[in-house]
Amino acid sequence: MHKILIVEDEPAISRIVEKYLIQSNYECTIASDGFIALELFSKNSYDLILLDVMMPGIDGFKVLETIRETSDLPVIMLTARELEEDRLSGFTKGADDYVIKPFSPLELVKRVDVFIKRIYGSNEISIRNYGPFVLDDKEKTMRKNNEIIDLTSAEYLVISVLLEHKNQILTRNQIIETAFSLDYEGYDRTIDTYIKRIRSKIEDDPKKPKYLQTKYGAGYVFII
Amino acid sequence: MHKILIVEDEPAISRIVEKYLIQSNYECTIASDGFIALELFSKNSYDLILLDVMMPGIDGFKVLETIRETSDLPVIMLTARELEEDRLSGFTKGADDYVIKPFSPLELVKRVDVFIKRIYGSNEISIRNYGPFVLDDKEKTMRKNNEIIDLTSAEYLVISVLLEHKNQILTRNQIIETAFSLDYEGYDRTIDTYIKRIRSKIEDDPKKPKYLQTKYGAGYVFII
DNA sequence: CATTTTTGTCATATTGTTGCCATAATTCAC
DNA sequence: GTGAATTATGGCAACAATATGACAAAAATG
Known part of the structure; x- marks a missing residue:
């Protein structure tokens, strides 16, 4: 709908x-x-x-x-x-x-x-708009200003969760549990690595992230 | 188009x-x-x-x-x-x-x-334009920058499907089902071989495909 | 029918992804 | 500032998926 x-x-x-x-x-x-x-x-x-x-x-x-x-x-x-x-x-x-x-x-x-x-398209919703970012859930692709951003499937899951809760701080565990699974057995700091990789793909200056920001002691936010 | x-x-x-x-x-x-x-x-x-x-x-x-x-x-x-x-x-x-x-x-x-x-509009469309690529469905020929690309009929079917859905990721099975038949009994990895052969004919550097790209874990896309 | 081309499969080489870690850099509280 | 806590980053190994070359069966050709 x-x-x-x-x-x-x-x-x-x-x-x-x-x-x-x-x-x-x-x-x-x-x-x-x-x-x-x-x-x-x-x-x-x-x-x-x-x-x-x-x-x-x-x-x-x-x-x-x-x-x-x-x-x-x-x-x-x-x-x-x-x-x-x-x-x-x-x-x-x-x-x-x-x-x-x-x-x-x-x-x-x-x-x-x-x-x-x-x-x-007349079918199910598969496209989501977030400012300059557009996610296509069917294609599992993301565009920034109409340019395709090449993301791996795990990266897509992570950014998808962050955008779904844009402007809200999410803890690493919230991201893991929503993007992957509730019974994910891994190390929560692995999220840091995903953030690093995503930043390098979507930020103009990954050192000074404009969109994917860190909340020290809490987690990450996607500001848009 | x-x-x-x-x-x-x-x-x-x-x-x-x-x-x-x-x-x-x-x-x-x-x-x-x-x-x-x-x-x-x-x-x-x-x-x-x-x-x-x-x-x-x-x-x-x-x-x-x-x-x-x-x-x-x-x-x-x-x-x-x-x-x-x-x-x-x-x-x-x-x-x-x-x-x-x-x-x-x-x-x-x-x-x-x-x-x-x-x-x-009155004439049948048998010629399809996709950037530098032109398909003639009646002649079953493909041209790139006006040069004829020599494709076998199976290769033509595959690339035809990919171009019809250009910029959309197609899984191996989607390609098989659309290009060949729904009840195709073969091995889906055979598509890899067709991709290899098509790339060698249309890409300047088949090792770094500009058009026929791989989507790891998903399938292939024709970017144009 | 013999020859050539096409087609499909497979084994192996290569490449891409993922998750983790060690170390560097940053942030915060004092 | 200083130290403790937290995050950033580069690299790496294990794993998963794709690319490739070789080959034989099947079709097409003449």
């Missing part, structure tokens, strides 16, 4: 959209302003974002801009008819599609379907 | 257009100005050109004029709304269609689809 983040300040609209998307088998989260949206975005992983342009506080464009700093996630903008220039504006700033209000919920769902199908 | 040349100076726009076209199974090349566009045009072969009118340096009309000296390739112009006369201008100078900015990427793709289908 694919996860959609709905960013919309009018509950009347977001509720309806949510209802339709749920009927179409999507999992929805509603953010009522840009701030909450960015907060949710940084902590969770979504497959598509519906983003209202006109919002109090941070507007849709600002939100999109921030999202685009780290992610290529598909974003559909919801714009008012009056703001015809929004179209261009939205595009030049990186939106993938736009829908003009007032829109038919069915139409919106159809657009979402098309996107999800095109990008993730 | 048909090749599209996108001539557009704003990366924000060309990137989105490219993304959509790739999703619709087109192969895209982006030229960020008229100069590069003409350079690429003279060195490669495309099936359709998307041409922005407003560009620094040589503008779209000039580019179109030059292209028309030697080619009848379909060209779709991308024009700004303000320049309404561009329409006429564009037509009189030989454009095949035009799209007014701001445009919906989905709409643009639809237009491209219509064109490609009208012009190239």
